[in-house]
Amino acid sequence: MMNATDIRKSFLNFFKEKQHEFLRSSSVVPHDDPTLLFTNAGMNQFKPIFLGEQQPTHIRVVNTQKCIRVSGKHNDLEEVGFDTFHHTFFEMLGNWSFGDYYKAEAIEWAWELFTDVWGLDKNRLWATVYEDDDEAFELWPKVTDIDPARVLRCGKKDNFWEMGETGPCGPCSEIHYYIGEDPSNQSAEGVNNSDEYWELWNLVFIQNNRLNDGTLEDLPEKHVDTGAGLERIVAVLQGKTSNYDTDLFTSIILKTEELTGKLSKDNPAPFQVIADHIRMLSFSIADGALPSNEGRGYVLRRILRRAARFGRKLDQHEPFLYELVDTVCKIMGKAFPELIDKQKHISKVIKAEEASFNETLDRGIIHYEKLLKNLKGKIISGDEAFKLYDTYGFPLDLTQLMAQEHGLKVDEKGFKKSMEVQRKRAKESGKFKADMKNIKWTTVSEGDDSVFLGYEQVNAEASIKRFSVMDDTILLVLDETPFYAESGGQICDKGTITGDGVDLTVNDVQNENNVFIHYCSGDFEEGKASNSISCKVDMQRRQNIRKNHSATHLMHAALKEVLGEHVNQAGSLVHPDYLRFDLTHHDKITSEEIIQIENLVNRQILENKEVTTSIKEYEDARKEGAMAIFGEKYGDTVRVVTMGNYSKELCGGTHIERTGDIGLFKITEESSLAAGVRRIVAVTGPKAVEYVQMQSAVIEDLQIKLTSSAQDLNKRVDQLLQQKKDLEKSLKQKQKSSSTFDVKKIVTEAKVIDSKKIIVYETDAADMDTLKEFGDQLLNALDSGVGVLGSTSGDKPSIVVVVTKDLNESGISAPDLAKSIGAIMGGGGGGRPHLATAGGKDKSKLKDALKKAELIIKDALID
Ligand code: SER
Numbered sequence: 001m002m003n004a005t006d007i008r009k010s011f012l013n014f015f016k017e018k019q020h021e022f023l024r025s026s027s028v029v030p031h032d033d034p035t036l037l038f039t040n041a042g043m044n045q046f047k048p049i050f051l052g053e054q055q056p057t058h059i060r061v062v063n064t065q066k067c068i069r070v071s072g073k074h075n076d077l078e079e080v081g082f083d084t085f086h087h088t089f090f091e092m093l094g095n096w097s098f099g100d101y102y103k104a105e106a107i108e109w110a111w112e113l114f115t116d117v118w119g120l121d122k123n124r125l126w127a128t129v130y131e132d133d134d135e136a137f138e139l140w141p142k143v144t145d146i147d148p149a150r151v152l153r154c155g156k157k158d159n160f161w162e163m164g165e166t167g168p169c170g171p172c173s174e175i176h177y178y179i180g181e182d183p184s185n186q187s188a189e190g191v192n193n194s195d196e197y198w199e200l201w202n203l204v205f206i207q208n209n210r211l212n213d214g215t216l217e218d219l220p221e222k223h224v225d226t227g228a229g230l231e232r233i234v235a236v237l238q239g240k241t242s243n244y245d246t247d248l249f250t251s252i253i254l255k256t257e258e259l260t261g262k263l264s265k266d267n268p269a270p271f272q273v274i275a276d277h278i279r280m281l282s283f284s285i286a287d288g289a290l291p292s293n294e295g296r297g298y299v300l301r302r303i304l305r306r307a308a309r310f311g312r313k314l315d316q317h318e319p320f321l322y323e324l325v326d327t328v329c330k331i332m333g334k335a336f337p338e339l340i341d342k343q344k345h346i347s348k349v350i351k352a353e354e355a356s357f358n359e360t361l362d363r364g365i366i367h368y369e370k371l372l373k374n375l376k377g378k379i380i381s382g383d384e385a386f387k388l389y390d391t392y393g394f395p396l397d398l399t400q401l402m403a404q405e406h407g408l409k410v411d412e413k414g415f416k417k418s419m420e421v422q423r424k425r426a427k428e429s430g431k432f433k434a435d436m437k438n439i440k441w442t443t444v445s446e447g448d449d450s451v452f453l454g455y456e457q458v459n460a461e462a463s464i465k466r467f468s469v470m471d472d473t474i475l476l477v478l479d480e481t482p483f484y485a486e487s488g489g490q491i492c493d494k495g496t497i498t499g500d501g502v503d504l505t506v507n508d509v510q511n512e513n514n515v516f517i518h519y520c521s522g523d524f525e526e527g528k529a530s531n532s533i534s535c536k537v538d539m540q541r542r543q544n545i546r547k548n549h550s551a552t553h554l555m556h557a558a559l560k561e562v563l564g565e566h567v568n569q570a571g572s573l574v575h576p577d578y579l580r581f582d583l584t585h586h587d588k589i590t591s592e593e594i595i596q597i598e599n600l601v602n603r604q605i606l607e608n609k610e611v612t613t614s615i616k617e618y619e620d621a622r623k624e625g626a627m628a629i630f631g632e633k634y635g636d637t638v639r640v641v642t643m644g645n646y647s648k649e650l651c652g653g654t655h656i657e658r659t660g661d662i663g664l665f666k667i668t669e670e671s672s673l674a675a676g677v678r679r680i681v682a683v684t685g686p687k688a689v690e691y692v693q694m695q696s697a698v699i700e701d702l703q704i705k706l707t708s709s710a711q712d713l714n715k716r717v718d719q720l721l722q723q724k725k726d727l728e729k730s731l732k733q734k735q736k737s738s739s740t741f742d743v744k745k746i747v748t749e750a751k752v753i754d755s756k757k758i759i760v761y762e763t764d765a766a767d768m769d770t771l772k773e774f775g776d777q778l779l780n781a782l783d784s785g786v787g788v789l790g791s792t793s794g795d796k797p798s799i800v801v802v803v804t805k806d807l808n809e810s811g812i813s814a815p816d817l818a819k820s821i822g823a824i825m826g827g828g829g830g831g832r833p834h835l836a837t838a839g840g841k842d843k844s845k846l847k848d849a850l851k852k853a854e855l856i857i858k859d860a861l862i863d
Contacts, residue, residue, distance in 0.1 A: 004234045004248045007118075008064055008093070008335060011228070014113050015062035015095045023058075025336070028066040028089075029287040029296065037296050038068035038284065041163060042094035043206070043225040049098050050168040050206050052220040053513040056098040057636060064230065065092045066283050066336065070299050077397065081273030081310075084235075084242030085198055088303060089280035091230040099221035103136050103173075104143050106203045106224045110175060111144035114201075118237055124178040126191050127151045130159035130171035136205070140173075149188075158192050161204040161225075166212055168219065172204040177232075179241050200236065201228040244268070248331060249275050255327045260314040270310040277307035278324045279332070281350055286342040288570060290674050291353045302395040304353050308361060309398055317362070319354035322347040344566050345584045345676065352586075352675040357393055364392025368402060378407065382414015389415070439475060439517075441466040444529045450516040451480040454493065454654060455613070458482050458537040464529045474504060476518040482537050483518060485511035489572035490549055490653040495537040501528030506535075542654065544576040547662045547684040550611060550643065550655045551601065552579050555665070555682065556627065557647040558600035559583055562593050570677050574653065577687055581680045582673055589670050589678055601665040608660030609644025616640050618650075626650050664688040733766040733793065740764060743777045750785065751854075753861060756807065757785030760853050762846065765791040768798050768837060775800035775835055786812065786861070788821065788853045790846050797825050797846035798839045799853075808833045812860050820856050824849040 002010070012022055026045035030036045036044065042065035048054035070077050070088050079086040097106070107127075114120045127146060129136040131153040141148040153159075162169035178186050180196040190197045206223040208216040231243040238246050244253060252275040253264050264271040280303055284296075291301040307321055325347040333340040371384055380403055388394040400410050449465040459482060466477040476497065483506060486492040492509040497520060504520035511517075552574055559567045563585055571582035589597075621640045622628065626648040641651045643659055656662060666688040669681035683691050699710055708716040741763055750757040759778065765771040771791050778787045779802040786807065790799040799821055801814045808814075814836035818829030825840020825848075840849070 020060040020062035021058035027287040059100040061096040093228040097224035108143040126176040175201040270313040322351035382411040385415040386418035454482040485509040490574040499533035501525030548579040737764040759787040
């Protein structure tokens with residue numbers, strides 16, 4: 001019995017022998033097609049070829065494409081895990097003809113592979129063709145030995161394939177296989193209707209393009225696009241009736257059994273959902289997607305949360321899905337090495353996301369159960385579904401799935417209403433580039449265009465091939481251009497295009513299938529468009545971009561050196577003023593690590609190494625260790641940018657000539673972007689100098705203000721902060737004590753001897769100043785008398801003595817009293833006749849001193 005790896009190989013070899021060139025699967029995350037969330041068919045990467053926008057490098061191609069189908073036109077999410085043959089992630093084997101062979105060969109070869117090479121039972125195979133496609137209908141019995149009764153005509157739904165609402169499409173012919181036990185039970189009615197007939201291979205004859213208004217136009221050439229689901233083929237060839245029983249899935253299910261202690265045969269659905277979803281998550285994360293709240297990232301989040309919720313069905317309350325990643329890598333890593341490269345990253349991302357959902361999942365389930373108890377009728381309201389979404393993180397489809405288990409429905413419309421605000425936000429974030437199809441071009445001259453000269457020169461004489469005037473914007477396509485179009489994170493060049501009747505500022509340059517469109521503003525006389533023009537790139541800006549781009553490469557290498565090989569680029573922006581770099585890394589990058597990274601990059605700058613570029617075969621470049629970027633699509637030949645012996649990266653951007661041109665490199669920011677992703681912002685050249693100068697100006701200013709050397713600044717600031725703290729503390733105490741010092745009350749409670757008042761009172765004054773202030777207040781409130789106030793709130797005991805003027809005149813003086821009382825506390829005293837203070841050494845002596853004070857005063861009064 002062939003295993004899945006052999007089957008994949010034998011498909012590829014069969015077509016290689018028929019002069020097909022093998023092409024690698026494109027990323028399952030289509031970074032350059034904003035109309036598609038995920039690659040959902042093998043043909044996605046060839047769309048520009050079908051539309052005639054790009055020339056194929058080979059006219060016959062074979063591949064196996066990683067596909068994800070979870071939303072949009074082709075979407076089987078509801079079935080996934082509950083039947084045995086639908087998946088969110090699957091591999092699509094395909095053979096392609098770009099304007100070369102057509103229906104006859106496609107049909108003949110498919111049959112040959114199925115029946116001769118793989119030996120599938122002809123009496124279980126059925127072929128369908130589009131009802132109007134007489135040609136295919138007649139070809140089947142002509143080029144194969146199929147029983148003509150097994151060739152069926154079917155309608156548009158099944159046999160006219162379309163990629164999406166718009167785009168390449170055409171009639172198709174499908175091959176179905178009966179998996180039932182008894183072949184004599186077969187009938188034509190079962191095809192496309194019963195789950196016992198599996199669609200194995202779809203041969204699409206691409207000849208049309210569906211436009212925005214729904215009409216079809218003929219394509220310039222006819223093409224073949226076939227797609228065969230590897231998982232189903234493996235099942236059929238291994239004699240299984242479930243994909244989950246093939247070697248593509250069994251070890252994932254076994255591992256899940258091991259982790260959960262439950263058996264799949266008792267309750268297969270949760271095991272199957274989990275096995276399916278973990279593949280989708282692993283592949284999409286390997287290609288650079290991350291769970292988030294918007295767009296693509298939200299699809300990952302939905303899938304992960306579905307899987308986690310099925311984990312609850314297996315009594316899993318702690319993260320466990322991430323432990324399946326190694327198994328997925330073991331099964332698929334040979335065919336898709338990107339999985340192995342990103343293995344650790346994938347499990348970390350999944351684990352973090354599981355852990356965060358676990359925090360709300362159980363509460364959400366409890367909330368949901370309560371909701372069920374109180375539910376009247378059979379519909380969960382939109383508001384409730386939104387609450388589950390918003391508060392507990394339940395994606396709508398998870399709520400629907402749970403509702404379905406109880407025979408309920410969810411008011412989807414109501415939910416969508418509540419979601420509108422969020423949706424708007426998601427929509428706005430997805431930028432759609434100008435659609436080439438909707439630009440009305442005026443052709444100036446035919447022939448090749450958009451030869452890029454910008455690696456060598458920044459000025460060029462060129463001619464206009466096409467132009468379009470859209471309001472104030474003039475769009476130009478030139479025969480040759482020095483302007484770099486935004487790509488690979490490097491933003492575009494700006495500058496001027498001038499000539500007789502042409503005086504334009506170039507504001508933006510975009511690359512649409514290798515056509516460089518210059519978006520300009522200014523004066524443009526259409527009649528003069530055929531004259532030659534001069535292109536001038538803003539040199540200073542370009543030079544800064546170069547520095548930042550080259551520094552990005554050096555930093556990428558340094559990050560790997562300092563943080564580890566797991567670091568990968570997850571996003572990058574090369575701007576004239578700064579560079580921004582997102583990297584896969586789980587911990588905060590410490591200040592020591594930042595310094596190490598800066599040192600490594602600056603050492604390369606100081607060594608002034610040569611920067612060279614070369615064009616190489618992709619495989620050769622990878623073998624030499626050139627770094628390729630996460631999920632980026634590369635052609636067969638690639639441009640390799642090398643900096644000394646430190647960095648080697650595949651890159652189409654513009655770079656400096658020697659590392660010394662960067663001048664200086666300085667990281668200015670480090671932050672967390674998402675689970676497992678950090679963001680670094682850095683500056684180079686004049687901007688780095690400016691940054692350092694600004695920092696040092698701030699330090700100098702502080703030095704002057706704080707009268708401190710730079711080295712001591714920290715200590716000085718710590719001191720000031722401590723002082724501030726102390727002051728705040730004593731202020732608080734002061735406020736508290738003055739609020740408790742009630743002078744009126746104290747005076748009314750005074751002892752009176754010969755109509756003279758005697759007051760002895762312990763306060764909670766925070767310090768001597770407060771105590772003196774209280775003394776003043778007391779003196780003002782006394783007509784005739786003596787007061788002694790004490791406090792131990794400071795370190796030492798202290799008292800204040802006040803004596804009214806009439807008593808001063810009769811010979812009683814505050815300093816004398818203070819001295820006598822102070823002596824009891826082991827200290828001295830002194831002051832003015834009406835107010836004196838005394839301190840002591842031992843706090844515990846205050847009570848005694850105050851007690852004796854009364855006697856001392858009485859003595860003085862009697863004398
Ligand atoms: N494009 C077709 C499909 O996706 C065949 O590859 O089914």
